[in-house]
Amino acid sequence: MHQKNKQKMPCQNPPAVVGIVCEYNPFHRGHARQFELIREKLPEAAIVCVMSGPFTQRGMPAVYAPAERARAALTAGADLVLELPALFAIREAEHFALGGVSILHDLGFVTHISFGCENHEIPLLAEAAQVLEQQDDCFTDRLREALGRGMPFAAAQGWALAQVLGREERETEESLPLSKEALGRIFSAPNNILAISYLRALARLHSPIRPLPVLRVGSYHETSLDPSRGYPSATAVRTALAKENWAEAQAACGYDHRGLPFHPEKSLDLVLLNELRSMSKAQLAALPDCTEGLQNRLYKACREALNREDLLRRLKTRRYTYARLSRLCCHGMLGLTGRMLKENPLPAYVRLLGLRVGQEGLLSLLRQSSLLVVSKAADGPLEEDAYRLDEKAYDLWALGAGEAAGLMYRQGVAVCP
Structure with missing residues (x-):
């Protein structure tokens, strides 16, 4: 475990350090392209990744263990990979971004944050972030109106932002006029939602970290790995891996996955149903984001459903x-409660997953950080709820992948040349 150390080490520090908040489920050529674009703009930059652990933002287990995904990122050019605690990794965009940006900010040496977006209209996205942070009556009234119509939250938020920020003469930096409908589509695009969340987190933390956007190319949920379609989607890669199409997956990712412990998508379905069925309505109501009587639907649905897909179908409105809904179910399986979120508004620690050889300067900066950095799992804050949640996430992931418990403690720091 590394704590703040004021003694300087005689080594050269990188001129710029670019942070990326990511999942890499799994790492593929599109992610490697982001590294290339960063270094086209900042050739001498070091790249620090804050990556989700065994479970992803959508509440699904990652296909490969954090150590393997970190190793893939390091091999492709990342310099340091840290783990985003599960308490923030399995959250909606606002708190997923806040957790990652908070870690980058608290490290004290990150100069930029790079993220994907649908366009380069950062001033427009920054305005949206400001509106979301202020939450004034004009915005909240329109958000309630949209939700009252039955719109999903992301779409309702995008629509409300468009009503507040839309003006007849509004133009982009390329002097293209934007209607409210166009603005709504911009604000509702998945990558833009995360981009806005990163900008909002930077503003909330009064962070000097500068945004370094990368234009996203390709479809979010494309199922084909046809090279003519451009960079692969993670969905397509996971589909190929599930079918053991190793050659296709290797072409899309740049490395061979055979022999790595793999987590099939449905392997925890019965564990999930068992955990949810063991909970009372009051316990379900204590789950984050379980509002408006959703606990009653969940209580009934988990007793009727035979698998995870069936459960989500019964819950869907x-x-x-x-x-x-997937996140909500994952929270129940892991035991994540609203109380935990209130007691842990920001990450208090971060785990070191891997680093590249020759990054002594970066390692020195890491040791001087005010953030608690854990390099050996047994030395972490073992009594903290957030840390125990990480441990349970690892053990559940291991169960689904056919591995023994204690994976978090067996997993060492990946070191790549």
Whole structure:
């Protein structure tokens, strides 16, 4: 465990350090391209990744263990990979981004944050971030109106932002006029939602970290790995891996996955149902984002459903997206409660997953950080709820992948040349 150390080490520090908040589920050529674009703009920059652990933002287990995903990122050019605690990794965009940006900010040496977006209209996205942070009556009234119509939250938020920020003569930096409908589509695009969340987190933390956007190319949920379609989607890669199409996956990712412990998508379905069925309505109501009587639907649905897909289908309404419901179910399986979130508004620690050889300067900066950095799991804050949640996430992931418990403690720091 590394704590703040004021003694300087005689080594050269990188002129710029670019942070990326990511999942890499799994790492593929599109992610490697982001590294290339960063270094086209900042050739000498070091790249620090804050990556989700065993479970992703949508509440699904990652296909590969954090150590393997970190190793892939390091091999492709990342210099340092840290783990985003599960308490923030399995959250909606606002708090997923806040957790990652908070870690980058508290490290004290990150100069930029790079993220994907649908366009380069950062001033426009920054305005949206400001509106979301202020939450004035004009915005909240329109958000309530949209939600009252049964719109999913992301779409309702995008629509409300467009009503507040839309003006007849509004133009982009390329002097293209934007209607309210066009603004709504911009603000509702998945990558833009995260981009706005990163900008909002930077503003909330009064962070000097500068945004370094990368234009996203390709479809979010494209199922084909046809090279003519451009960079692969993670969905397409996971589909190929599930079918053991190793050659296709290797072409899309740049490395061979065979022999790595793999987590099949449905392997925890019965564990999930068992955990949810063991909970009372009051316990379900204590889950984050379980509002408006959703605990009653969940209580009934988990007793009737035979698998995870069936459960989500029974819960789905026009108001609730699959992503929100999937996170809710994952929270129940892991035991994440609203109380934990209130007691841990920001990450208090970060785990070191891997680093590249020759990054002594970066390692020195890491040791001087005010943030608690854990390099050996047994030396972490073992009595903290957030840390125990990480441990449970690892053990559940291991169970689904056919591995023994204690994975978090067996997993060492990946070191790549």
